[in-house]
Amino acid sequence: MNDKTFHSIHITKDKCIGCVHCMSACPTKAIRVADGKARIIDQLCIDCAECLRVCPHEAVHSHTTSFAALEAFDYKVAIPSTVIYGQFGSSVLPNEILSALRRIGFDEVYDLSSICELNCAATEEYLSEHARPRPFISPTCPVVVRIIQRRYPSLCGQILPIEPPREIAAKILRTILPKALGIPPEKIGIIHITPCPAKMVSINSPATLQKSYLDGAISIRDIFPQILKALRKSEEDSLMRHLFPETLFSGVGMGWSLSGGEIRGLKSHRAVAVSGIRDTMRVLDQVEGGLLQDIDLLECTVCPDGCVGGPLGVENRFLAKSRILELVAAAGEHAVVDQKDVSRLYHRNFLSFDHPVSPAETRPLDNSPVKAIRKAKLRDKILAALPLKDCGVCGAPDCRTLADDIVRGYARIEACPFAEPAGKPAKKKEKR
Amino acid sequence: MPAAESVFRREFPVKGGDFARAGEAACEIKELLKELGLDASTVRRAAIVAYEAEMNVVMYAREARMDLAVSPGEVHLVVEDRGPGIPDVELAMTEGYSTATAEMRELGFGAGMGLPNIKRNADVFAIDSEVGRGTRLDIIIRTNGHVTP
Numbered sequence: 001m002n003d004k005t006f007h008s009i010h011i012t013k014d015k016c017i018g019c020v021h022c023m024s025a026c027p028t029k030a031i032r033v034a035d036g037k038a039r040i041i042d043q044l045c046i047d048c049a050e051c052l053r054v055c056p057h058e059a060v061h062s063h064t065t066s067f068a069a070l071e072a073f074d075y076k077v078a079i080p081s082t083v084i085y086g087q088f089g090s091s092v093l094p095n096e097i098l099s100a101l102r103r104i105g106f107d108e109v110y111d112l113s114s115i116c117e118l119n120c121a122a123t124e125e126y127l128s129e130h131a132r133p134r135p136f137i138s139p140t141c142p143v144v145v146r147i148i149q150r151r152y153p154s155l156c157g158q159i160l161p162i163e164p165p166r167e168i169a170a171k172i173l174r175t176i177l178p179k180a181l182g183i184p185p186e187k188i189g190i191i192h193i194t195p196c197p198a199k200m201v202s203i204n205s206p207a208t209l210q211k212s213y214l215d216g217a218i219s220i221r222d223i224f225p226q227i228l229k230a231l232r233k234s235e236e237d238s239l240m241r242h243l244f245p246e247t248l249f250s251g252v253g254m255g256w257s258l259s260g261g262e263i264r265g266l267k268s269h270r271a272v273a274v275s276g277i278r279d280t281m282r283v284l285d286q287v288e289g290g291l292l293q294d295i296d297l298l299e300c301t302v303c304p305d306g307c308v309g310g311p312l313g314v315e316n317r318f319l320a321k322s323r324i325l326e327l328v329a330a331a332g333e334h335a336v337v338d339q340k341d342v343s344r345l346y347h348r349n350f351l352s353f354d355h356p357v358s359p360a361e362t363r364p365l366d367n368s369p370v371k372a373i374r375k376a377k378l379r380d381k382i383l384a385a386l387p388l389k390d391c392g393v394c395g396a397p398d399c400r401t402l403a404d405d406i407v408r409g410y411a412r413i414e415a416c417p418f419a420e421p422a423g424k425p426a427k428k429k430e431k432r
Numbered sequence: 433m434p435a436a437e438s439v440f441r442r443e444f445p446v447k448g449g450d451f452a453r454a455g456e457a458a459c460e461i462k463e464l465l466k467e468l469g470l471d472a473s474t475v476r477r478a479a480i481v482a483y484e485a486e487m488n489v490v491m492y493a494r495e496a497r498m499d500l501a502v503s504p505g506e507v508h509l510v511v512e513d514r515g516p517g518i519p520d521v522e523l524a525m526t527e528g529y530s531t532a533t534a535e536m537r538e539l540g541f542g543a544g545m546g547l548p549n550i551k552r553n554a555d556v557f558a559i560d561s562e563v564g565r566g567t568r569l570d571i572i573i574r575t576n577g578h579v580t581p
Contacts, residue, residue: 154472285459288476364469372467373504
């Protein structure tokens, strides 16, 4: 499963009508439309799912784990993202949601809010011990890690080397459960439940681990109907939920899925939260330009408002956010994690990356600098002959990208119906 | 001096006081250097230099032109502005010295790191300023340079 080019986002050709919505929405210009179908360039795709959000024909889908695939395991464990607590309206309590998951077939279900709190405490300790570099960038959002590898390779060393809560939780369970249950490790399936398509990418091709501790990720959207059904049943049979122990929710970790939630628990460090893919890229540009060095930690999540805005959720993100804020307020500053435990795990490197994030292969115009310079000049010439209207008719998102594709040998100038014949720059005509 | 044929040139106009677009030229320069296949450390140093130089123009000058010339061995950046000039260049090169206004500091600029930071990241750095006319920076970053940020 260690496929280096694994992607969660795919285009279903049968449904794609070759319109240009996805192409213009893609922040890394990874989509082209050719022969009436959209195509994703693997090397450029960061699995941010902006295309999935805008496709009017549901032709973009994400590979997540199917519920049926869990049959391969004797013992099934779910660790749902805290986003799930915001999906069912104000009358449904987190404990009921966890119980519902047990009822639909998980042998055990664990809350992540406490691990989020643990992660926050470990982050605080790491920042105190490491004065440089600044700012560190949180690795929680797998898309942020991937965009740094591809577009901001010089920032790889600034990714905070502490695994995100989902991996820490799975690692703890993987360490404890086989012994506690007497079941062989490979027969225990640990599954994340998430609104995020990119989690499958971080599970199948982890950027910082030899192997992910998770066995898969089910989308909230897929499992939602079953949870709803189980919740209705438990109304009739409300005693059921008393069969399960009460979970202690962490007030510090409960809001983790909202932008700013990750850094809310930091007491002695200056942290800033950014959300949305375009703002994230703008801020990473500034960091690469040497700015923001007075900030200790940068929390970047590419979904709007944080993970709660993930495309595979069900409830709209505003209502989900409002519900989670209610839960955060109800939980208050309630801490469930013992600082000494965190410190012990932290110093045993239990929470650390296996290896640092390494830059992805870069994509220069040519591997020879001399040829690359020649191609850049040629590209400028080609661009001068293009209309600069970025209409997308050629199948590239904008004129600049078409010119780039042409010098790289992926497209021909004939793709543009408006291109001026060589030697007559389009700009002159504009002035007439 | 590398042969003209193996040099890629581009000019970037920068307008003083245009905070909305501040940093765009530096970003474009950074992207370009990546596409030209320069190593990550050179790109990083050039990005920092270009960003600081652009911000200086935005904050203090009326307008400027940034001239970029890239050859396989080096990145050459000349930033020539029309603006107030710097009365005491030596003082301006002191770390922490800044004439930034409260508003500029509010925006996170003007920590007095600009010029010294440019010099630190450059392999060759020359500054020439005339009060009432403007300032000219001449910067070379070598791809095998020894400076690391």
